[in-house]
Amino acid sequence: SSMPSVDDYMTLLRPFAQAGTPVLCVCITTKFSGSYGCATAAAGLIAEEFPGCAIHVMNSRVNTVLQGELVREAVRLRDEGCTLEEAVERLERVIPTGRIIFTVGSMDYLQMGGRIGQVASVVSGALGIKPLIILKEGEIFPAGIFRSREKGKARLIELARRHFAGGQEDPETYRFVVGYGYDEQEARHFRDQLVEMLR
Numbered sequence: 001s002s003m004p005s006v007d008d009y010m011t012l013l014r015p016f017a018q019a020g021t022p023v024l025c026v027c028i029t030t031k032f033s034g035s036y037g038c039a040t041a042a043a044g045l046i047a048e049e050f051p052g053c054a055i056h057v058m059n060s061r062v063n064t065v066l067q068g069e070l071v072r073e074a075v076r077l078r079d080e081g082c083t084l085e086e087a088v089e090r091l092e093r094v095i096p097t098g099r100i101i102f103t104v105g106s107m108d109y110l111q112m113g114g115r116i117g118q119v120a121s122v123v124s125g126a127l128g129i130k131p132l133i134i135l136k137e138g139e140i141f142p143a144g145i146f147r148s149r150e151k152g153k154a155r156l157i158e159l160a161r162r163h164f165a166g167g168q169e170d171p172e173t174y175r176f177v178v179g180y181g182y183d184e185q186e187a188r189h190f191r192d193q194l195v196e197m198l199r
Helices: 006-019 035-049 064-079 084-097 108-112 118-127 149-165 184-198
Strands: 023-027 055-059 100-103 130-136 139-146
Touching: 006 023, 006 035, 006 055, 023 035, 023 064, 023 084, 035 055, 055 084, 064 084, 064 100, 100 149, 130 149, 139 149, 149 184
Parallel strands: 023 055
Antiparallel strands: 100 130, 130 139
């Protein structure tokens, strides 16, 4: 969540403005970083330098894998022939529907980054519990605590099963992404369990 400077953004945006290529800049949620503010300032300065250039800076209200999925969707819309304005309008409708549900091995980084309080971090460490956390609309919400990662992942699969159990929502209309920090094997195993449940 360390933010690029205004100058960093200007360096990246200038060649596209010079070429007359529209740009969509999808920034990490403003709740975690000031990147959106820096990108917006840079876009304004570039617009003064190249009047008429098309740059849209978007607060994704998410991060990590879900931010990447927005970029992939933007590319798909571009390839379908959507204008920048049409793509932005469609992406803004998608953003509120996204969720990131995750667990962490340690609360230390969440505490250092100011995402949770020091007391919560110390208590979870002392008790040996792992949190299940939901990120939606740029905010973090608790979804449960567990004694082990395996129990947390099982709970996540159960939450997904319950969500689709009523038959009112079709998993085929969703896009699922499994992200990981360092253990690809664990991520693949979890993906396989999730896919099996969805079938």
